[in-house]
Amino acid sequence: MEKVCRDWPKEAFGEGLVDAGYWQSFEENAKAAAAEIYRVKNFAEAEKQLANLLKEFAPKEILAVGGEENPALKGIYERIAQPGIEVFTDKFDIAEHKASADIGISTAEFCIAETGSLVVDNYSYEARVTSMLPFVNIVFVNAKYVVENVSVACKIIGQVFTKGYCGFVTGPSRTADIERVLSLGVHGPNRLLIIAVDDFERGR
C-alpha cells in the first residue's frame, strides 16, 4: 500500500514527542467526539474484540487495508473471512466493492490527546475508500503512540509529508446543517471504532 511514510516511528516521531502517558486524555476526547474505543493488550485480544464487533454488525462484505505492512493484521483479515463474509484486501477488489461493502477496516499512525484524533496516512486510494465509504470504520492503532496536541502532530507530519494524502480523523462523519441537530454518518461512516493495541510492534 502506498504511504506518505513507510516507517513513521523511525522517520517522523522524533525524540520525546510520542508518549503513552497521553492515552487517557486521548481516550476522553475521542469518546467526546463519538468514537468508540477498545483498548487491548495484543493482537490476539484484538482479534477477539474484532470478532465480537463483527457479530454485532453481521457484515457481508468487508474492505481491509494495512495487512501488507502488518503480518498480525494480515492473519486476522484472513481468519475473519467466513462463509457469508467476504474480506477484500486487494486494491482492485476494494475498488470493485467500495460502494457495497458494509465495513472498512484500516490503520492509523498515531493519536492526538488534545482532540481525540487519529492521524491517518491515506496516500493510497484503497485506504481512503475503505475508511470513508462503508457505514462502519474500524481502525487499528498503536495504543502507545499518542502525542500531546495538534502542534506536535503537525510537527511530526511535517517531518515526512513531501507528497500524498494524510490527515486527522476525529469521530464519525457528522453534520448539524439541519436545525443544528447533530446527525452522524452523512457522507462517511456513522460509527468509528478504534481498537488500540498495546503490543502493536510485535505485529509488524
Added chain:
Amino acid sequence: MTMAERDLKSEIKEKLSDDIMQGALSKFAEQYPGSRLKSYAGQDIEALREDLRCMKAEAVDEIEKLADDFEANVKARGGQVFRAATGDDVKKFLIQICKENGVKRVVKSKSMASEEIHLNECFTENDIRVKETDLGEWMIAIKGQRPSHMVMPAIHLNRYQCAEMFTQELHEEVPGEDIPYMIQKARQTLREEFLQADMGITGANFGIAENGAIGLVTNEGNARLVTTLPRIHVVLIGYEKLIPKTEDAAKILRLLPRNGTCQRMTSYMTMVDGPTKIIYKDENGKYVEGDRKQYVILLDNGRLEAAKDPVFKQVYQCVRCASCLNVCPIWTLVGGHVYGHIYSGGIGAILTGLLNGIENFHKFSDLCIGCRKCTTVCPGKIPIPDIIDELRSRYVKAHGTPSMDSSFFNMLNDRSTFHNLLLKAAFIGQAPFKTGKYIRHLPLFLAGMTKGRSLPAIASVQFRDRMDRLSRNNPSKPKKRVAYFSGCNMDFVFADTSENVVKVLQNLGMEVVYPMAQSCCGKPILGIGDREAGRKVAQKNIMAFEAVKPDVILSACPTCTETLKETYLKLFEDDAEWTRRAMDFCDKVQEFTQFVAAEYKAAGKLMPTAGGVKVTYHDSCHMKRGLGVFEEPRALINATPGLELVEMHNCDKCCGMAGSFGMKYAEVSLPMLEEKVKNIKNTGAQIAAVACPACMMQIGGGLDSQEPGVKVKHIADLLAEKL
C-alpha cells in the same frame, strides 16, 4: 441585483419578521459563547490567537514568495497551477479543462471562493452538471438560495423548510419531522454524485508553501470523497490561505474548529499534496490504477492589492471561522442574507469591499456598529471595526460625505447654535409629547424612533451655561486642575449628569474648568469616514484645552474618551507639529470612573460596603472593549453605601444605540434594546447603572417605555447622590 438597486431597510424588515430565522439565530447566539469557551478548556486562548496572528501577519508580508514556492512545489509533484486575476479567468480556465477532459459531472466541496465569483453559473451555461456536496449548501442550492453563514449555510431554515427542498429534489414526499431520514436520503443521493463525478472541486483552508499541499477541514467528510473518487481534482484557493510550513497548519487547526463549530477538531482534516493515485475501470471494464489530474487555481480577485496595504493586509489573518458573525449583535438579528454578497457580518463587509468593490461595501457598512465584540473572539485578532472605519474613510475620500450626515455634523460642531435650534424645535415639537424627562411619542415620520423607547428631553439649560455657577464651588487649594470635556450628549441632554460629574470631582478636591471653545469630539463625522473634517474638530478641541493648561482632561462619555485619547493621535500622522500637540493632549485624557476610582483608592475610599438597593451595571461597548474599563465602575458601585451590585446576563452586549445607528436603523436597534431591558429586569435591580450617555439614552428610553419601575443612572449620578 446590484447593491444600488437593493432596498436594505425593507430586506432587514423582512428578516426581522422571519420568526423561524429569528428563533434559530437567537438560540444560537445564546449558546455559542459558552460552547466556544468549553472547547478551549485547558488552553491558553490568547497565546493561541497571538500565534495565529503572528504566523499569518508574517505570511502576508512574503506572500509573493510563498505563492512562488507553493506553485513550484505543486508543479514538482505533477500538479498544474493557474494564477487567476479575476473570477472570469477562473471560469474560462475551468471550462477549458472540462472540455479537454470530457467532464460532464462535477462535485464540489464547500469553497467560499467559488461562491465569491459565482462559479456555478459557468457550469450550468455549458451543460455541465454541478452539485454542492456539503449538506447545507446542497439543500439551499435546490431552491437557488445563497448561504446565510460561512459555516452553517442553512441556519436560517427549520427542518420543515429543509424537507421541502428534499421533496423538490427527490420528487418524493420527505417528512420534516425525521432529520435522520433526511440525512440518509442526502447520503444516498450524493453518494451517486460522488461515484459518477468526473471532476471534484474543493476550496482550501490552507495551502502549504514548503510542499504544495492543501488542507481541508470538514465534518461531513465530503471533501475527502471529492478529493478521492473523481479522476480530476481542482483546488480553488485564495492567496490569503498560503502558509509557510506544515507545522504552521497547527496554528490554524487549534483555533478554527473551536471558534467555528465549538469542536476541538472537526471529524476530518485532510491534507492533499500533489496528484494521488486513482483506481478506475478502463474501456474494457477492468480496474486499473492511474494518476489523478490535479489543477490548482490561485485566486487573486483583489487579494494581492490588499496584501500591499498596511491596513487591509490584516484580512489575511482571517481563517473564515465566522465567529465574528456568531457574536455580532447585528448579524444575529438580521442574518447573513442582507449583507448582499457571499461574505457577511463585519468581516464580510470588509472582504466584499476588497474583493467585490468599495461601492458594494458602502451600503451595508452601516451594519457594523463598532461594538468590538468580534475583536474579542477573532482567532487572527483582526481589528474588524477599525478596518471598516478605514474603508469608510477611503470611500468618503473618493465619493464625498453624504450631505445629510455632514450638515447635521456641522450643526453639532457649532454648539450654541445647535442647542438653540434644538430648544426651539423642542419647544415647538416636544412640548405636547413630553412627560417628565422623556419624549414618549413623536409625530408622524419620527414615530419609528419612539416605538418601544422614549427619547430623552433636551435640557432646558445646556451644561455650558451652568458652569459659571458650578465653578464657584471649586476648592481654593485644588489637588489637580481637571478640564472637563462634556461631549454633545452630556452638554445638551444629560446636563444634570454633567453637573454631578463636576460635584464628584470637586468633592475630591479637584478644580474643574470647562473650556468653552470645545466642540463635538468628532466621532460622528469620523465614524462615517470624513477624516478631513475630523482633523479640524480635533485641532479645535486640542487648542481649546491647551489654553486652560489642565493636569487632566476628563470625559464621562467613553466614546468621546476613546476618540480623544486614541483616534486623535492617529489623525496627524503626516504632521509632526500636530502629532506632538495631539500626543500631549491624549496623554492627559482620562475616563471619569477610571479617574475617580483611582482617587478613591488613594484616599482609602474604594472599599466594598454591605447591601442596599440593587444596582445592575451595563458595560458600554466603547468602555469595555474600546477603553478596557469594566472593573472601576463596579468597584465604585460596590463602594457606595446603600447600593448592592447585581450582574445581569450579557452585561457587555450592545444596547443597540451605537451612535446614530439606533436612530437610523431603529428596527434593528429596538430588538437589541428589548433584550437588554429583559436582562435588566431579570436581575430584580431598581437601578440600571451606566457609564456612557449614549447607552443612558437608549436604556433609559427602553426602561421608561417598557419597565418604568427601573431607573437608569450614570455612575456620576450614583456617586453625587451620596455626597
